[in-house]
């Protein structure tokens with residue numbers, strides 16, 4: 001790699017993958033059972049080669065990144081996700097809420113020069129209503145019109161619409177009028193209702209996530225999508241999750257990118273109450289490759305270095321990923337849960353990772369326009 005010089009089937013050591021290989025070569029859609037086999041096979045190299053084949057067809061050797069600032073306007077959260085180390089309850093000394101002025105002041109700092117994307121997700125705090133968000137978005141856009149506003153998980157949007165006493169549609173329309181341009185993919189966790197009940201009690205059901213995503217897409221607001229893996233879910237739940245995303249994407253074409261999120265095990269209730277091990281390198285690469293093969297209609301697959309390490313994300317470019325996400329300045333959610341990666345990478349470092357892996361680095365904006 002990075003190119004594939006042999007016929008694709010020559011990379012396979014598990015003969016059970018041959019029918020899948022045929023489908024991949026013909027551009028045919030993979031089934032639920034195919035997905036299960038992709039999780040079961042010990043042939044990671046064969047799986048990776050098939051994913052790489054699709055990646056090369058769609059993106060050649062291009063590998064994207066974005067200069068991105070992460071910010072959470074509050075960590076106060078009334079929802080109880082057992083996997084989350086970021087949430088704080090009111091009264092907790094860690095609890096905070098940022099005003100629009102705080103956020104603008106933060107963005108004015110020299111280290112944020114050149115930021116193209118402001119990626120904000122936060123807790124569910126009922127004191128924040130639509131007027132807070134309208135003011136926040138208008139203030140940021142007035143000072144930094146060039147920064148793309150990528151805000152709210154789908155469940156967050158549903159929550160803040162409800163506490164504002166308006167429909168999600170009205171909430172979205174008003175946020176878009178104030179400057180919202182796209183949404184991140186978080187909060188999807190695992191769609192399977194049984195698992196969801198065990199890992200995020202009280203969080204809105206999968207259908208809400210999917211319905212709000214559909215609404216965003218119909219309004220022309222692109223969103224990303226994610227899956228939280230490596231906790232108590234099984235392969236059948238992951239395949240189900242990916243196929244539910246694929247089914248929505250067939251109807252709306254609104255997902256820009258998919259990001260597999262490796263569960264970070266520290267300082268959260270889920271890992272305290274269950275025996276869960278950190279995800280391993282092969283597991284992380286498999287998630288990238290399976291996504292590239294099953295999500296045949298989602299253009300971009302990210303290898304999120306923050307959660308799987310820089311080195312593995314680099315290798316992920318050979319397993320179907322075409323995007324390393326970005327500089328991710330001051331990420332908190334993964335780091336509070338134990339991620340040991342740096343809290344941000346420079347553009348130069350990201351470019352070096354991409355070049356050394358044999359790919360072409362491209363700085364992008366949120367809509368994958370390049371500079």
Ligand code: V47
Nearest residue numbers: 083084184185186187224259261262263264333337
């Ligand atoms: O919504 C929370 C998840 C998400 C943990 O759209 C955890 O471009 C792992 O959504 N271990 C935030 N994951 C991250 C996210 C994201 C990341 C990169 C790119 C994009 C994008 C979106 O992380 C949360 C939740 O689903 N999460 N706790 C944890 N312990």
